[in-house]
Amino acid sequence: MATLTLPKEKPIPEELLPISGGKHNLGTVTDAIGSVVLDPAKTPKQFWYTLAVSFLFLLLFVYAVAYLLIWGVGIWGIHIPSAWGFAIINFVWWIGIGHAGTLISAILLLFHQTWRTSINRFAEAMTIFAVMCAGTFPLLHMGRPWFFYWLYPMPNIAGAWPQFRSPLVWDVFAVTTYFTISLVFWYIGLIPDFATLRDGTKSKIGRIIYGTLSLGWRGSAFHWKRYEKVYLILAGISTPLVLSVHTVVSFDFAISIVPLWHATIFPPFFVAGAIFSGFAYVIILGIPLRNWYGMGDFITRKHLDLCAKVMLGTGMLVCFGYFCEIWMSVYSHSKYERATTWQRLFGPYGxxxxxxxxxxxxxxxxxxxKRIRNNDFWLFVISIVVLIGMWFERYVIVITLTREYLPSMWGRYTPTFWDWATYLGTLGLFTTLFLLFVRFVPMISITELREQLPRAAGGRDGHSISENAS
Amino acid sequence: MSEHANDHANHHDHHGGHSGSENEPGLFGILSEYETADGLIAATKKAKAEGYEFMDGYSPFAVGDVADAMGYKRSEMAPVMFFGGLIGCLAGFCMQWYLSAYDYPVNIGGRPYLSWPSFIVITFEMTILTTGLSGVFGLIALCGLPQPHHPLFGVPQFDRASRDRFFLCIEAEDPKFDAHKTMEFLQSTNAVSVVEVPLT
Structure with a gap:
């Protein structure tokens, strides 16, 4: 790294700067990230293999959804007492994954964690695609998805309105707001990068498309001033939003009177679990981007290491939740809580x-x-295990319905082929969308990385966006 | 905050490039190019000290000091988003109140129709939604975007404004603008290049 002759407002240790090696400047950062989009030769062959596989799963999804629309939700394994089954397990699983993207882009921004700059763009894309996958499940579970707009308070001929005291209606508002705000937050961040692509591309079609998407952005100082303020406030409102979304998702369970669901620990426990699984997914996406696309200068070992530490920390919070649940059932002296806990641990789904x-x-x-955190292979494997674990967490919670108060309410739940096909299909949908994102949109924010460069290389010494906003 | 700069920010965005100039017909302004952000900041300060008012800096990432130097220290976005959020907050709560207590009251075990604690979640989400959307649409509207055409896009060097160069444009609308003198002035600011920007 070059010596800094100008005074620094806030020194940042070198290993935390998002750009390692000190060999980059404004131009090379632009080329390294922009060329993945502009130069087809930069697309690695693994992209095509992964796209082929994920596209097959996407076709499976289309098949499963078409079959569902023809025959109805009876093709799934759902029945009373377990009327939600896979639909809500997968909904909560996907939406939880999305939360890490908002945590990285908003909360870490507010905490001046400049290292987030290397991973926030693709983590936000992950959020948007994960929420899309999550949204498909309640929509399909409605049976008649084409009437989804009945969920919203729209004037109608029957004069009936949604029940605003129901957590399911809260969920509709929370997820809709979450998706919309995540999308505009992502897009606002992309506008200057689209302008960079518009000016960098040699193809006329590219210039028209990226020019349209950039809205004619020209980097005016007046515009930047407003831009930074909006970006900062969006981060500020996204922070309580992301905490509220999984809180509301947990209310779907906690507002009921089912033993082990009716617990005040649910909201923080759900939020911690969401971030736990989300960081696992960020690592799963970050390792291939780093290795296949040669992004090692931007997504460094240190970033993966920090993500792994966040994963470990939130994982311990989640585990505290598991032990708390057992403790509460013992301490509450409620025989239903105790019996349901016993069934959970040693029952048919133990x-x-x-x-x-x-x-x-x-x-x-x-x-x-540290050795395992610094090993791509093991980190990748552990992240997949964590995602499976978080899926099982929701499975365990949902399956509680098969063993609650009275034996006459007991039942069994078995997913069918169509449950699995829809679930695996959303994995294909997600991966396909993510690969298209990597191909056509800068996967790392070029604009924000420029600010992180040392002054000698043209940047602002890791000056974060929040320090310019006013 | 300089009122003038604020007026200029709006004026500039709404009419930029299309209003022509009394001083120099056919000229949008004069553009100088710098290698570093600090070069642009220094030049902006110098131009301000020289008495120029109608100018704008262009950079590949946000350099807050440039707008500060031009006297635009605080943007309008915070009040826009605050009032946007307030509208969403009130609209969200009143909608639930009206629909649950007047338009479609459902008596559940004699509980109050205005059961406000259960309305908080949707009120909160509506506040966040309208705050965010008013910020985004407010930003786009106040910046006069989308604006696919701008005279600056006709300058070949300007392609690097989104890459690695920093620009200052003193506009022909400025009362003090004089094609010859302004160009000489900008050449004295350690610029890499100084060019005329024709109105297109």
Missing amino acids: WSYWCLITCNFVVPQLLWS
């Missing part, structure tokens, strides 16, 4: 609880080791 504990408590302990 195996899923122990899968959960293995995946979310035992395996992540490996992350205490």
